Amino acid sequence: MKATEQHRQRTTRLRHFAKRMGKTTSQSWCGAKSTFPLIVLMCSFAAGAGAAKPPVQGYAAQRVAEKIDRGVSAIPAGEGRVYVSWRLLNTDPKGVGFHVYRRAAGEGKAVRLTQEPITKTTDFTDAKAPRAKCEYQVAAVVDGKEQPLSPPASVDPTAAFPGYLSIKIEGNQTFQKLAIADLDGDGRYDYVIKTPNANVDPYENYWKKSPGTYKVEAYNADGKFLWRYDLGWSIEQGIWYSPYVVYDFDGDGKAEVALKTGEGDPRDADGRVQTGPEYLTVLDGLTGKVRAQIDWPSREGFERYNYYCRNQMAVAYLDGKTPALLVQRGTYTLIKLYAYEFHNGKLRELWRWVRS
Ligand SMILES: [Ca+2]
Numbered sequence: 001m002k003a004t005e006q007h008r009q010r011t012t013r014l015r016h017f018a019k020r021m022g023k024t025t026s027q028s029w030c031g032a033k034s035t036f037p038l039i040v041l042m043c044s045f046a047a048g049a050g051a052a053k054p055p056v057q058g059y060a061a062q063r064v065a066e067k068i069d070r071g072v073s074a075i076p077a078g079e080g081r082v083y084v085s086w087r088l089l090n091t092d093p094k095g096v097g098f099h100v101y102r103r104a105a106g107e108g109k110a111v112r113l114t115q116e117p118i119t120k121t122t123d124f125t126d127a128k129a130p131r132a133k134c135e136y137q138v139a140a141v142v143d144g145k146e147q148p149l150s151p152p153a154s155v156d157p158t159a160a161f162p163g164y165l166s167i168k169i170e171g172n173q174t175f176q177k178l179a180i181a182d183l184d185g186d187g188r189y190d191y192v193i194k195t196p197n198a199n200v201d202p203y204e205n206y207w208k209k210s211p212g213t214y215k216v217e218a219y220n221a222d223g224k225f226l227w228r229y230d231l232g233w234s235i236e237q238g239i240w241y242s243p244y245v246v247y248d249f250d251g252d253g254k255a256e257v258a259l260k261t262g263e264g265d266p267r268d269a270d271g272r273v274q275t276g277p278e279y280l281t282v283l284d285g286l287t288g289k290v291r292a293q294i295d296w297p298s299r300e301g302f303e304r305y306n307y308y309c310r311n312q313m314a315v316a317y318l319d320g321k322t323p324a325l326l327v328q329r330g331t332y333t334l335i336k337l338y339a340y341e342f343h344n345g346k347l348r349e350l351w352r353w354v355r356s
């Protein structure tokens, strides 16, 4: 095929791209042969964003979504009042209303506090709360029909309220990071913390020997301790060494904990970890047991310790439906970015991007 004929066909294809994107094209835009591959690349990215078939295909047939509950919250509002609020869910139909119920301690039956369903807001103030511990529940009303009661929220209307809820963590310790996700699948958010609140930076002027090891701990919504995972001496005690992400990657309604792990005690004489295996590990969110493990992007190709010790993680719906796990190593020069899905207990690589 002659060069002019190739150029004519490419130009026609590009016009079709442009038409799909709702743009017009011209010779000056796409005519220069030397810039053509770049333009096609740009068009492919743009067209991919709106095209029916995404470039990455994960396991999910439908978008994986959190199954959170009504989220009823009841807090003392002073002068014997209680402020009750709840979630409007994306599954609630248009025109939904809500009745609010109260059950005092010792009373078996819940009393309805609302005459008509509340339709304009998702909150309610009980001005005549009892001076004793009680519970509040909410029932959605759809097309005039009352739906089942929500899980209850308990409150002591006489207690002082500091403006937040607090839970007691195990032992006398600090924590550095907090992740929130539903670990047990009951529709309420649980907590995963990294303890203690200490930080070592990989940069040579700031680096210091880790005084101890990080522990990852999980607590349920009520503050009950679930498990502890010791990252050990293979992970130095700094945020760049120890990324973690908590999310329901396989879509079964319970969140997993994905994190960077190592093995044994590979510290050198100074205390730096420059050798030894490194893993992307997925823990069961409810038990802390290892469910899957795969090699972390390697140290190979990096100029120095300060560059390869910088690691990060993220969640992204790359195909619009599957929550993929992004794992990244390196800052300043070389960057390695790998994408995985977690499905049927296995990590599967979707793609990798490595550039300097
Ligand atoms: Ca939960």
Ligand SMILES: [Ca+2]
Residues within 6 Å of the ligand: 247, 248, 249, 250, 251, 252, 253, 254, 255, 256
């Ligand atoms: Ca899960």
